[in-house]
Amino acid sequence: MKAVCWMGTEKMSVETVPDPKILNPRDAIVRITSTCICGSDLHLYNGFMPTMEQGDITGHEFMGEVMEVGSGVDQGKLRVGDRVVVPFTIACGNCFFCQKQLWSLCDNTNPNAWIAEKMMGYSPSGLFGYTHMMGGYAGGQAQYARVPCADVGPLKIPEGLPDEKVVFLSDIFPTGYMGAENCNIQQGDTVAIWGCGPVAQFAIRSAFMLGAERVIAIDRVPERLQMARDGGAETINFEETDVVDFLQETTGNRGPDSCLDAVGMEASGHSLFFATDRAKQALRIKMDRAEVLRQCIRACRKGGTVSVPGVYGGFIDNIPFGAAMNKGLTFKMGQTHMMRYMRPLLERIERGDIDPSFVISHRVPIDRAPEMYRIFRDKEERCTKVVLDPWAEGARAA
């Protein structure tokens, strides 16, 4: 089959590799019909996530048709022929964490848990196509994928809904939604959202669903700011405006009730700390640039909430923790507990509350994935979201 492989920093390549096989009784094999490039894949592309290995198949936002199920899959839950969206987190369904609905913290699905334990104390769940520390599972930017614990994760999609409306249930829609939910929004709240990428776009719309009165979104890319305004947000271009000053002023010196970091470890900014982050990252002294998180902490009102759906990989410094402590902030974060949100959000799509396909800017054959990684990273061609067709022929058939 064709698969997108990480061959090194800024080196992606479409390779012909063997088809996946069932390796455990609860596995399924899915023939992929749509698969996407996620903003978090760019952290891999840029070489900032440790424990990638040349030849790893990337991708964690995919859907398709079930071709084969293992003998341990509960037939009542999943059958050959089902059309499913596959969540990016893999969960066993039976451990302490799964039973508490903390699906992305599953105890059992990471076969390399010991690596994650060395770094974090305990290991989160396995993820598709996202480093060996997080399980080393082959990803879904391919024609087929092996899906472990297939009777827990995949969500069946009813006929009549096209791929592009539902494929984002695999990650970014639930991730944006959980980010907004983690803001602990009360009726009438003001929420500030850093970043206007796809996750932020869903966070903006979810914040309104959850009762926010005012959403202020921050970015510098014109088309993304426009998309945020289309979703009802006010916007700040951080190239033109001092974000923290503006937020203080526009809220009457109270500050936003919640601040959401939908950017993560590769933030951009202008502060002195940003410059040192950048220098240290270049020297590989540390991995993460935390400019957005710093701004979130400073801007947030006293007793407010900071929600972090943006991905961090390792260590950050110069965090104003004194401000966080003295202002009594609450922090909520984590990889998305996918199985909590997929079904309710599918129902919202079915009801017509939202059509997630609005974020798509590019639909291309999988052969063009390597160049699309660069275009998406550099935000060229007004690129906001790339959906890959694993079966379309020809590199130029977009």
Next chain:
Amino acid sequence: MSRETEMRRNARDGGSQAETLQRWGMLLGGGALTVYALTRRRPGIALAAAGGLLAYRGATLGTTKFRARASFAINCEPETAFRMWRGLENLPIFMRHLESVRERGDGRSEWTAIGPMGKRLRWNAEITEDRENEFLAWRSTQDSDFQNWGSVEFRRAPGNRGTIVTAEMEYAPPGGALGKVAAAIFGKDPEFTMREDLRRFKALLEMREIPTTEGQPHGPRSAVMSAVHAVYPERRKPTEYSAGERVAAQRRAS
């Protein structure tokens, strides 16, 4: 460690008191000799070195026994975990170094461990303590070349949140070729080996299979990583798949 297991270990180590005495004797004697040699009017380097060696031998004496201990909270009743472990023939499913355990029915069992290049280590073991749903201990019998001890404790977690399973193992490495095989099997870090064994035991009970990526597709690996993979080949056993199937079938039946 509960006081109970501590006491049990001390009892098991009967005779180690003499060993401890000898060790401290060497340590203190060697140390004193070194101090004397270095502080007298004409320092004696050879004497000091001899003293140092004696102290070093003392310090390392009796520590050549390998011990490992690991503990995991498992989301099941103590009975379920105990039953799985008490069927000693199940152990090779999650203990990768074990090829087989055969129970003979009289509390005795025959164990075979397998190391690199198919080198095997065999020993007989007997159950020394068997408290249903709580505790199990075993040791190799006197006629075995490879002396080892093991125990596992099943304790209901506070708040009834599953079972805390604590396993311990200890072995005295035999000399010669047998010692090399044992070292290869249990690795430089027996605690790591034990932890990963226990993690697989937990997965088998909770996930009902052992997670893996061995055998999945990938693109071309780098020359360096290909070499690493050649030196450290994948170690999943074929029985890990069928164990998952068996557990799934048992669940369906119950």
